[in-house]
Amino acid sequence: MAKIHSFTNQTGKEVPFFLFGEERNDGTVLFDNIVIGNAISTQQASFSSITPKLEKFINYVEKNKLSKQIVCHGHTHPKSQYGDNFSLEDMAAYIIMQEIHPSMKNGTIQTVGCIFNGSGDLNFVLYDEYNKGFYKFPNVKIEYNNGERDSLPAYTKGNYNISNSR
Numbered sequence: 001m002a003k004i005h006s007f008t009n010q011t012g013k014e015v016p017f018f019l020f021g022e023e024r025n026d027g028t029v030l031f032d033n034i035v036i037g038n039a040i041s042t043q044q045a046s047f048s049s050i051t052p053k054l055e056k057f058i059n060y061v062e063k064n065k066l067s068k069q070i071v072c073h074g075h076t077h078p079k080s081q082y083g084d085n086f087s088l089e090d091m092a093a094y095i096i097m098q099e100i101h102p103s104m105k106n107g108t109i110q111t112v113g114c115i116f117n118g119s120g121d122l123n124f125v126l127y128d129e130y131n132k133g134f135y136k137f138p139n140v141k142i143e144y145n146n147g148e149r150d151s152l153p154a155y156t157k158g159n160y161n162i163s164n165s166r
Contacts, residue, residue, distance in 0.1 A: 016045035045075035079118025084158030
């Protein structure tokens with residue numbers, strides 16, 4: 001993740017990625033697989049190069065009848081006046097992502113969105129179809145192989161145009 005963050009800040013190009021994982025019994029989410037796409041544009045991230053990996057994940061979940069699976073639709077934003085924030089296009093993509101496959105629509109696979117912005121924050125959001133709103137996750141941690149956890153920056157370093165009410 002540090003490499004794509006650095007690449008984005010050096011080139012100004014957005015890098016798309018999917019994080020695959022599951023929700024644990026204690027409610028935490030563990031992403032244990034990342035797929036990184038090609039950086040094509042400074043204006044938007046293109047997921048076409050990694051969509052087959054998403055389809056493979058969905059097929060694996062369905063074939064093995066897994067539950068509590070999660071996919072994160074994420075990309076980097078370069079440092080800029082508005083780059084710390086989610087765009088309307090980003091938010092629309094997260095809503096649409098829940099509709100693209102029956103396993104996502106019925107909740108077998110939960111979807112979240114993420115922006116790894118130029119300030120270095122990893123900002124995650126979830127669209128709640130029932131309440132028709134977005135929820136942010138201010139507590140993001142990394143877990144090391146030895147089980148220890150460290151907090152990662154989320155919604156702390158950037159210049160944000162969002163409400164803290166949700």
